[in-house]
Amino acid sequence: MVIDNSFYMRLAIDAAWRYQGLTYPNPAVGCTVVGEHGEILAVEAHTRAGLPHAEVNALQQAYYKLTNDSYILALEKSVDIHTHLLANHNNIFQNCSLYTTLEPCSHYGKTPSCATLISELGIKRVYIGSSDTNAIAKNGTMRLQMSGTEVYSELLEEECNALLYPFKRTLEENFIFFKWAQRLSGTSDAGIISSEYSRRSVHAMRDVCDLLVVGGETVRQDRPTLDARLVGGEAPDVLILSHESDFDRDIPLFHVKGRQVFIEKDLQKLSEYKNIMIEGGASMYAYTHDIVDYYLCYLAPTFGGSRGINFQDDSFEILNQRKEDKDIIMWMKRI
Amino acid sequence: MVIDNSFYMRLAIDAAWRYQGLTYPNPAVGCTVVGEHGEILAVEAHTRAGLPHAEVNALQQAYYKLTNDSYILALEKSVDIHTHLLANHNNIFQNCSLYTTLEPCSHYGKTPSCATLISELGIKRVYIGSSDTNAIAKNGTMRLQMSGTEVYSELLEEECNALLYPFKRTLEENFIFFKWAQRLSGTSDAGIISSEYSRRSVHAMRDVCDLLVVGGETVRQDRPTLDARLVGGEAPDVLILSHESDFDRDIPLFHVKGRQVFIEKDLQKLSEYKNIMIEGGASMYAYTHDIVDYYLCYLAPTFGGSRGINFQDDSFEILNQRKEDKDIIMWMKRI
Numbered sequence: 050m051v052i053d054n055s056f057y058m059r060l061a062i063d064a065a066w067r068y069q070g071l072t073y074p075n076p077a078v079g080c081t082v083v084g085e086h087g088e089i090l091a092v093e094a095h096t097r098a099g100l101p102h103a104e105v106n107a108l109q110q111a112y113y114k115l116t117n118d119s120y121i122l123a124l125e126k127s128v129d130i131h132t133h134l135l136a137n138h139n140n141i142f143q144n145c146s147l148y149t150t151l152e153p154c155s156h157y158g159k160t161p162s163c164a165t166l167i168s169e170l171g172i173k174r175v176y177i178g179s180s181d182t183n184a185i186a187k188n189g190t191m192r193l194q195m196s197g198t199e200v201y202s203e204l205l206e207e208e209c210n211a212l213l214y215p216f217k218r219t220l221e222e223n224f225i226f227f228k229w230a231q232r233l234s235g236t237s238d239a240g241i242i243s244s245e246y247s248r249r250s251v252h253a254m255r256d257v258c259d260l261l262v263v264g265g266e267t268v269r270q271d272r273p274t275l276d277a278r279l280v281g282g283e284a285p286d287v288l289i290l291s292h293e294s295d296f297d298r299d300i301p302l303f304h305v306k307g308r309q310v311f312i313e314k315d316l317q318k319l320s321e322y323k324n325i326m327i328e329g330g331a332s333m334y335a336y337t338h339d340i341v342d343y344y345l346c347y348l349a350p351t352f353g354g355s356r357g358i359n360f361q362d363d364s365f366e367i368l369n370q371r372k373e374d375k376d377i378i379m380w381m382k383r384i
Numbered sequence: 385m386v387i388d389n390s391f392y393m394r395l396a397i398d399a400a401w402r403y404q405g406l407t408y409p410n411p412a413v414g415c416t417v418v419g420e421h422g423e424i425l426a427v428e429a430h431t432r433a434g435l436p437h438a439e440v441n442a443l444q445q446a447y448y449k450l451t452n453d454s455y456i457l458a459l460e461k462s463v464d465i466h467t468h469l470l471a472n473h474n475n476i477f478q479n480c481s482l483y484t485t486l487e488p489c490s491h492y493g494k495t496p497s498c499a500t501l502i503s504e505l506g507i508k509r510v511y512i513g514s515s516d517t518n519a520i521a522k523n524g525t526m527r528l529q530m531s532g533t534e535v536y537s538e539l540l541e542e543e544c545n546a547l548l549y550p551f552k553r554t555l556e557e558n559f560i561f562f563k564w565a566q567r568l569s570g571t572s573d574a575g576i577i578s579s580e581y582s583r584r585s586v587h588a589m590r591d592v593c594d595l596l597v598v599g600g601e602t603v604r605q606d607r608p609t610l611d612a613r614l615v616g617g618e619a620p621d622v623l624i625l626s627h628e629s630d631f632d633r634d635i636p637l638f639h640v641k642g643r644q645v646f647i648e649k650d651l652q653k654l655s656e657y658k659n660i661m662i663e664g665g666a667s668m669y670a671y672t673h674d675i676v677d678y679y680l681c682y683l684a685p686t687f688g689g690s691r692g693i694n695f696q697d698d699s700f701e702i703l704n705q706r707k708e709d710k711d712i713i714m715w716m717k718r719i
Contacts, residue, residue, distance in 0.1 A: 086420075087423035089422070
């Protein structure tokens with residue numbers, strides 16, 4: 050195995066994918082910090098909007114690894130981590146390299162600018178995957194170069210762009226992903242499919258997405274609540290695709306506080322939302338075939354059941370896959 | 385992400401799984417070498433019997449990384465790498481750590497002993513996953529400790545044991561794995577399923593296994609050659625499971641030089657072989673259900689087809705999974 054810049058960037062990319070779908074309205078970003086001898090000091094990701102950027106999380110861990118100053122580990126706010134790093138770094142980062150899947154931000158948004166932090170810490174080399182196309186955040190590279198940081202762009206850019214794409218879609222219009230769980234046998238019927246981890250992961254997605262789309266038959270038969278209770282999260286608005294509006298309004302789905310439920314014959318409502326998850330089976334897959342950006346598949350290594358999605362001749366590119374608990378979680382796009 | 389001893393061992397484990405099935409009669413072993421500052425110097429595996437052990441491959445790469453002496457990269461024989469390392473190491477390894485999924489060998493077999501090499505290079509710390517149960521190769525730990533090496537055993541032992549299990553089975557009796565290719569939809573019919581890489585990978589497996597088991601219907605319908613031509617390898621003996629012996633003997637399967645073909649009504653012939661691959665579909669899966677050690681699934685991210693394996697209520701533990709080219713390759717055991 051070659052241990053090179055791509056290896057370090059891949060660690061950052063994989064770390065970021067774990068939070069894909071969970072960082073909205075921010076992008077999923079990962080960051081690796083490597084010390085002067087090539088040692089990996091940190092691999093971190095941005096985990097949720099309002100929490101520190103990936104670079105700040107990584108620099109926090111790297112600082113601790115270099116100094117053993119555990120005070121920094123107790124800090125949660127980005128501004129506090131920035132302040133502590135700037136006051137105490139003593140140039141320990143001056144021969145370090147930083148790998149980030151996205152160009153460091155240059156604006157003071159919810160957190161101080163990462164480009165400024167990296168510059169002031171004197172990090173020697175910054176490797177960037179995707180350029181920031183966000184008009185407000187961009188110019189991170191310029192900010193870094195002005196202070197003498199060596200900047201290397203477009204490292205694994207294609208992979209980093211695939212990671213960033215959902216964010217770009219939310220800026221342009223909206224990001225629509227289709228989530229399903231299935232067994233190795235391709236089936237999604239006949240009882241619970243996924244592991245506890247996977248089911249919690251879906252609830253975390255629901256917490257962050259702003260609209261959840263399901264089919265009328267699913268609501269009638271499964272009577273799901275479609276909330277985020279497994280992670281103590283907020284339930285998204287729900288769009289039930291149905292030509293009939295005869296639902297049992299007593300089921301919990303219709304009584305979640307703060308949630309709107311729409312029953313519609315088409316998908317026009319999607320234009321009012323930004324981060325949209327579709328949950329469904331074969332018919333929903335077919336119905337939404339041409340509007341879905343990414344597919345998220347929870348694959349349980351089991352047999353059983355008899356029916357699942359099998360839309361003839363569709364092929365996917367697996368953008369990222371990982372094993373969590375018992376299942377494989379795959380982000381894919383149709384090709 | 386925590387960058388710790390387990391992280392380095394996991395790199396070694398993943399490197400080794402890439403060659404699972406290909407190292408027979410040797411075990412699949414992986415090795416990571418980490419420098420004095422925590423930098424990853426090498427992650428390598430044993431790739432094929434007769435070629436250097438994982439530790440030797442890793443030390444070769446680590447030496448090059450530390451010295452830039454490219455002479456060593458041209459060496460292919462284990463004995464030559466040993467000799468060059470011992471003559472030129474200049475104590476550069478004295479603060480290094482080595483992570484190996486299997487206790488380093490202590491006997492001079494096809495290659496000089498790894499435990500001796502590691503000792504003489506003065507490597508400071510050796511982390512071991514599985515203990516060597518091979519009566520001839522064991523005592524590597526003792527050899528290391530006698531020379532003052534710090535030895536830490538049982539690091540990710542369970543994962544390393546799962547990696548080693550096929551080798552142990554070949555020592556005890558034989559290792560039997562069931563290989564199949566399927567789409568995401570769980571189907572295995574209707575044309576080519578796997579990517580070019582996956583098909584080459586299967587040929588590499590055939591090259592190394594000593595018996596390939598297939599069903600009579602497969603031979604009649606698909607008229608396969610079942611050789612290893614995609615990797616220029618040797619074709620294994622073939623056992624055709626069939627109650628009838630009426631095959632078209634003109635098909636290439638029966639005319640591969642050096643191959644024996646058996647047509648049998650049962651699996652008794654398996655007791656004469658050590659590394660056995662079964663290729664098949666639903667009926668072969670059912671027939672061999674109780675004798676298979678591991679399952680190897682090539683999963684193509686596509687839809688299509690209508691039939692596949694779905695042995696109700698079987699569950700697997702995914703021992704290792706990786707994406708190669710377009711497909712996911714999974715080693716599993718039934719649980």
